Amino acid sequence: MKRLLSFMLTLALCLPMIACGLGNTPADNGGAGNGNSTNHTDTQTPETPEVPAPPYTFVTETTADKYSNDEGKLIASYSYSIIRMKLAEGADEAVQTMAETFNAEMDALLGRCLESGEELGDWAIYDPNIGDGNHYTDEVDVSWEQVGDFLSISYNGYYWAGGAHGMPNCYSYLFDLERGVYIDPIEIADDPELFRSTVTDLLLDELDSNPDYAGGFFEDYAATTSKWNEFCVLLGETDMTVVFAPYVLGPYAMGAVEVSIGYDEIRTVLGEGGVERLGI
Known part of the structure; x- marks a missing residue:
């Protein structure tokens, strides 16, 4: 009889412990468990609308x-x-x-x-x-x-x-x-004349400092350079290039004279509107 009572008492004490242990087991379907369980939420990167x-x-x-x-x-x-x-x-x-x-x-x-x-x-x-x-x-x-x-x-x-x-x-x-x-190329800037004169100065600085052209230009090359927008002006992704064909700034042997100016050098004189229109 004492053995039976002892067994029943032991069983009564163990059942709550078993129940608590079962409660810490996450559900098979991924439902809420204790703090150690991990919930996965599928996230999708929003698609960029096509232009x-x-x-x-x-x-x-x-x-x-x-x-x-x-x-x-x-x-x-x-x-x-x-x-x-x-x-x-x-x-x-x-x-x-x-x-x-x-x-x-x-x-x-x-x-x-x-x-x-x-x-x-x-x-x-x-x-x-x-x-x-x-x-x-x-x-x-x-x-x-x-x-x-x-x-x-x-x-x-x-x-x-x-x-x-x-x-x-x-x-x-x-x-x-x-x-x-x-x-006209100068119209890409907010202030066309300021842009023209600024680019003229940059072009002349480059031409005068290039040893390949030393003493080879025609006498009126500076005046011709100031009309750069009337010649070949090309816009690129990162810079603007001005090309003077042979016989424009110097003799035929000099060949074409080409100068590229990075947008970072002229960003200020382009103005906010010019920068926006160029997309730079």
Whole structure:
């Protein structure tokens, strides 16, 4: 009898301990347990909204032709590549107007090029040195880069119509995609004239300190440099480049003169609006 009572007493004392032990066991379905349990919450990175593609693209169009003499020998050729804005289907009226403005200027450029190319054929006929492996040539290639609100367009050309050497050339266009118009390079800044004069000083500092150009410039090179915005000006991701073709600042042997200016050097004179428009 005493043994039975002792067993029952021991069992009564153990049951609460077993119950407490079971209570510390996390549920199989991941429900709430004690402080040692871990709750996992699935998190998803919010998707970045896609920026809609503009209702236009830019394409290259090339026009080329060749001229031969009565003997069938090649005497002249030309090849002109220009950029054109091509509209997507359903583009609104404002975009259509912008495309008309953009393409009209490029069509005018092509027209001037074609006049030059057609003259080559007429001139080459009278050159006795043409037709034996050499011929007059006029070539223009195009490239472009969008920087912020602007499309920076570069044309590089090469022209030869007899003589000791041909003439490389470059020129540029800058199109404001927000306003839908071509602009002068100084207009990227809030204060265009301050920008022009500041860039002029930076250009002259670079030209005067470069030993490769020492004493080689024409006498009026400083005045010409001050009109840098009328020459080839290219916008890039981190800098602006000004290119003067041969014979602009110095003799042909000097070649093209090219100077790049980092945006960090001109950020202040660009102004807040200029910095924003460039996206820098």
